[in-house]
Amino acid sequence: MASLVITASLGTTCLAAEPAPQVELNTNLGTIVLELDPEAAPKTVKNFLQYVKSGFYNGTIFHRVIDGFMIQGGGMGKDLKEKKAKAPIVLEAQNAVDHGLKNDIGTIAMAREMQPNTATSEFFINVANNDFLNPAKIPDGDPVQFMRRGTMRTMPRAEALLISAGYAPFGRVIDGMAVVNQIKVLETEARGENLNVPKKTVTVISAKILKTHITPKTIDEQLGIKPAEPAPVATPAPAVENNEQKTPATEQPASQPTPAASN
Numbered sequence: 001m002a003s004l005v006i007t008a009s010l011g012t013t014c015l016a017a018e019p020a021p022q023v024e025l026n027t028n029l030g031t032i033v034l035e036l037d038p039e040a041a042p043k044t045v046k047n048f049l050q051y052v053k054s055g056f057y058n059g060t061i062f063h064r065v066i067d068g069f070m071i072q073g074g075g076m077g078k079d080l081k082e083k084k085a086k087a088p089i090v091l092e093a094q095n096a097v098d099h100g101l102k103n104d105i106g107t108i109a110m111a112r113e114m115q116p117n118t119a120t121s122e123f124f125i126n127v128a129n130n131d132f133l134n135p136a137k138i139p140d141g142d143p144v145q146f147m148r149r150g151t152m153r154t155m156p157r158a159e160a161l162l163i164s165a166g167y168a169p170f171g172r173v174i175d176g177m178a179v180v181n182q183i184k185v186l187e188t189e190a191r192g193e194n195l196n197v198p199k200k201t202v203t204v205i206s207a208k209i210l211k212t213h214i215t216p217k218t219i220d221e222q223l224g225i226k227p228a229e230p231a232p233v234a235t236p237a238p239a240v241e242n243n244e245q246k247t248p249a250t251e252q253p254a255s256q257p258t259p260a261a262s263n
Contacts, residue, residue: 021045022174022210023052027062028203029183032125032176034108035216040099041092041170044110044119048170049209051121056083057207064196067184068128072111075122078201080194085120088112093135093166101169103133106177106219109169116165125173127184135166174216178223 025032038045051057051074062073063080075082091112096102103109107126110119126133132149139146142157146164153160173180186198220227 019213020171021049022213023049023171024206024208024210025057025176025204026206026208027179027183028201028205030176030179032179033174033210033214034171035174036171037096037099037101040096040101041168043089044092044096044168044170047086047089047119048110048123050086052207052209055207056085056121057204060204062183062198062202062204063194064124065183065186065188065198065202066196069130070124070126070128071180071183072122072124073202073204074111075120078203080191080197083121088118088120091116091119091165091168092170093168096169097134097166101172103130103167103169105129106173106180107169108171108173109133109167112167114162116162119168124167125180126169127180133167136164138164173219173222175214175222177219181223 020038021036023034023036025034036045036048057074059077060074060083061076061078062071063076064072075085077083089110093116101107103126105126105128108123109126111122111124112119136146136148138144138157138160143154144157144160145152145154146160147153148163183198183202186200186202188196188198191197
């Protein structure tokens with residue numbers, strides 16, 4: 001989304017649309033272009049752009065890949081050692097949802113530790129609609145009972161608040177989803193304490209803010225999926241008069257059972 005800035009010219013005030021920032025991640029498998037949403041997650045976008053501008057992401061890898069879930073990077077080099085990051089930021093998951101940005105396929109969000117306000121540099125790109133990563137409302141009481149990933153859970157309120165805080169999306173992939181899909185299916189392995197590490201190293205060669213914006217593409221457009229053509233409407237055949245006597249349908253005997261749904 002574009003934010004609005006006030007500009008003055010010859011004593012008059014007008015509103016000018018400021019385009020949403022776009023960031024290009026150039027990887028050894030291809031290029032991914034992100035469009036960020038400062039209205040949905042202003043502090044998160046500012047934090048991400050600071051890492052981009054400083055060159056922090058150059059040489060980092062996608063160190064955690066789970067097909068059907070997400071691909072994660074932004075914090076480790078090829079040696080799987082964590083880079084020294086800046087101070088953590090406040091969690092903006094609820095603000096993002098309030099602005100219509102959720103953890104759906106193709107969105108980028110911040111990774112964090114168990115506590116909500118712990119995100120630093122690591123991010124992930126959703127490769128599925130991960131609704132359980134969005135913040136959830138917790139009912140009153142302690143302990144609380146609520147639905148979590150299709151299962152009714154009962155736990156202390158403090159623990160429930162932690163796992164329901166959500167993860168903050170702050171933009172989406174507008175070009176290069178085919179590259180994301182290449183990464184998500186890579187074979188993985190465990191390396192020490194790190195699980196789901198791709199055997200083929202995927203490196204962010206460079207990350208930069210685009211000076212010339214590109215036109216955002218939908219995921220289908222990025223993947224070359226054409227919209228389904230509407231089915232042709234059949235023309236009804238003209239009515240033909242039939243003077244033959246119609247035979248009533250045969251009724252089923254009352255004793256014949258009807259099909260029952262399986263329990």
